[in-house]
Amino acid sequence: MKKIMCITLIVFLLPVLGIFAGGSQEGQSDDKTVVNVWTRNRHDKDLMVRQVEKFNQNEGKEKGIEIDYQIYGDDFIDIYTIAFESGNGPDIMNLEESISAGVNKGVIQPLTSFDNEGWVENFPFDVDINNVTAYQGEVYSIPQFAFTMRMVYNKDLFEAVGLDPEKPPRTYEDIVEYAKVITDKSGGKKFGVALPFKWGEGFWTWAGTYTVGGGFGRREFDYAEGKFDFSPLKPYTEMIVQLKKDKSLFPGAEGLDNDTARAQFAEGNVGMMFAVSWDVAVFNDQFPVKIDMGITEVPVPEETGFKYKSELVSQGEWWLGSDIPDEKKKAVWEVYKWLNSDGIVTMKYEAAKNIPVNPTIAKNAKAPDVMGFAEFSDVTNNKVYPVVPSVRVEGDTFDVIFYNAVAGEYSVDEAVERANKAYNAALEQAINEGALEISDYRIQDYKPTLAE
């Protein structure tokens, strides 16, 4: 039944794909090899289309290669799945699902069989990240671009309350101290820190778990033990408890969403906030900041200091399709290397389209003309972490568990205990049911990279 439905869909969708692809599905014409590149990246469309045109007219012409660069919409995953089912998949593509899903579905293939010259090994940064770009010992993609987390702070407000605007907080203890000064000296009109809890952002991923790596080298999953351990969240939670006690948290954190928090920061009513690299666009366009905004590395607990490189959230950018015929392999590999070349990565960085994972790119390139982008792009002390298993937990998720500790329902230690219990039970169940292989996530000799 499934097969019949797939074939029917292919029959109806192929003409459409043909139209949008400009009818250029042929692999090889008389004098050139056409390499099909499918993407859903629309943010860098103009830049990439121009570069592809340039490639086709110069380098490509010399080598007899033509790139057919197609940009798709939100239904990209269905489009490439159907295309692969009918043997018309792209040669190079973005992957819209996990690496394990892509491998098991048979839509991608490792770089190994193409790379005869040690190209992957020679990358100046780790490219074989377990379950991100590498799966069961094989590298499938290069993690070229990333999201970074930083703390943004209001330099004007720092100055107004007697804090040194050039000395941003380095530790959680600094945050608590500065926040109290800001709140106390502003007569209840301005507040130290804004944490939006309404949609879970206060604890969930970006402002929470993704930021704690600097002190611990990991977040809620202990790779060496192969089980959940939420203890790295303890100092972060204790900091919030203290901020709440001091009344230095922006009022109504429980009902505060991220947009409101960012708008209040932009207006100058908040001293410090956790931010993600996409907030650069928010603070430039959506809620243009009316203050002198400082950007600093996310603080860490005093007792650990910046011991490790903190987390860089990335995924593979370009993947090799599984249906590449032998006669096209050489051309596809040329294009794959071109897409991952320093030239293209630098160009995207300079146009403020992406943050490169390779720290030397940002160092050597021209700083983009977008306020804050360069600060978010210095990834010297950031690193892509191995993936954490996704489990279907019973009862409260960790964001709610830790929020309840902040609300005083139980201690922070108990929150750690509760979260560990719930998530490890779910992990064990998933392993027993065969939903995941712990060997995919456990790294017995895991050693986090030390900060520089």
Add this chain to the structure above:
Amino acid sequence: MSAIQQYKKHNRQAFLMVLPSFAGLLIFSFYTIGYVIVLSFTKKIGGETVFVGIENYIRLFSRDPNYWTAVVNTFIISAKLLVELPVALILAVLLNSKMKSANVFRVVIFMPYILSPVIIALIFSFLFASYEGIVNNILMMLNISESQINWFGTRWHSLSVIMIASVWQCVGINMVFFLTALQSIPNELYESAAIDGANSQQQFFRITLPILKTMTRVITLLAIIGTLKSADLALVLTNGAPGGKSENMMTFVFKYFFSQGARIPQMGYAATAGSVSALIIGVITVVYLVTTKEGNEL
């Protein structure tokens, strides 16, 4: 044509006429209900949907106090009907009189109902904001409160805001229902009563209220069902804040069906919670209809 043939022909025509509606009912009601019930006995394991018997039901009834808190919250929120329906009736009676600008008031009061619940939720989240919120500022200006109240900081505060926003949203539609019923009462009844010397208070309690009884029963039933299955307003207004304490039945189901915060979707379990919630609403409806049956015979 014999009588039997004619009967069969009429039956065929009737069947053909009913068919489109019946097909719609079959596909969009019975099939989807059946699908959700079947889904409630399953679980997704590694991308595959697996039949797990009554495991989800055991979990819901024995290991998930959060769901039952959500059920209790739903009932607490429903208490808003004790305010909403009398207010709607009073407004309907007032606007049924021949007062000037009655139509303007009708439109203004009905307007919130045609607004998207998401917009209403956003309006109320700004009104009740803890920082420079209009409600807090008014309370402080009137010396009712000394400091800014954190309206989403406790379960009871959050539930109160949901109830207030919900009353504002729904009072208009209930007023229109009552208004329709009021306008169907023949004027002659009031004229005769007036001739017999009944004052307007007596007319209201002896004529209007008894005649409205049937309609009130229907309006109340619709309001109860509407309140019990409401999700959007609460979801956008509080999102269960603080820490899931203001979750109701439908927001609970929503959060398990779709990815929300740190939660990964658990569709089978969401279907279980949805089925049990539907059952609860069904039982309440039946109980309400049975208990109010006697008074309906007027």
